[in-house]
Amino acid sequence: MVVVGCSTVTSGTAQVDQDAAPVYRASVSASIAASIASSSARESERQASLTRAAVQSSCETLSTTSVEAISKVNEYVDAYNNNSPGLGSKVDPAVDALNHSADAVSRSMSDALLPELRDAMNGWIDAARAVATAVAGRYGPDEFNPAVRRLNEAKTHALNLCDAAYRR
Structure with a gap:
């Protein structure tokens, strides 16, 4: 085994180049500022992406599940208004569809959802x-x-906010 090493001792006193120091400081400051701006921009884009995904999830869930819920409620109302002997058979499907929609919308919500839209979704629920x-x-x-x-007002309000969020 061979070990090779070199050492040189330099004598003298360290001195700051007074002309180059301000340029160096400015360069470091600019580099830090650029890094912060870049990180901030990436984080803003990440947050915007999370918000878009949250809006899409909740809005699509409300849109799809509310159709069946309202359809089943309308079937119940028709049976009720017509004194239908089959009224009892319309109760459970309407109740189940409404609760299913409320549960699905609730599960679809996340912290990234816009606060006003979250409130509207909770209104639907x-x-x-x-x-x-x-x-x-x-x-x-x-x-x-x-x-x-x-119920109808809550749905309309939430879906209007969804439309507005999609246009952003």
């Missing part, structure tokens, strides 16, 4: 559960109709 309770309890028109009106 609450309204869907209220109509499910009204259907299951076979509430009369004085209690049922306002609950359905809130």
Whole structure:
């Protein structure tokens, strides 16, 4: 085994090049600022991507699950209005579809969802559960109709916010 080494001792006193120091400091400062700006831009894009994914998830879930829920509620209302002997068979499907939609929308929400849209989704969830309770309890028109009106308003409001979020 062979070990080779070199050492040179330099004597003298270190001195700052007064002309180059300001340029060096400016270069370091510019480099730090560029790094911060780049990191900030990447983080902003990451957050925007998370928000887009959250909006898409919740909006698509509401859009798809609310169709069946409203369809089943309409079948229940038709049977109710026509004093149909099959009214009882329309209760569980309506209640199940409303609760399924509320559960699915709730699961689709994340912290990245825009706060106003999160509030609108929660409005749908609450309204869907209220109509499910009204259907299951076979509430009369004085209690049922306002609950359905809130459901329709909640859906319209949330989907309008979804449309606005997609256009951003």
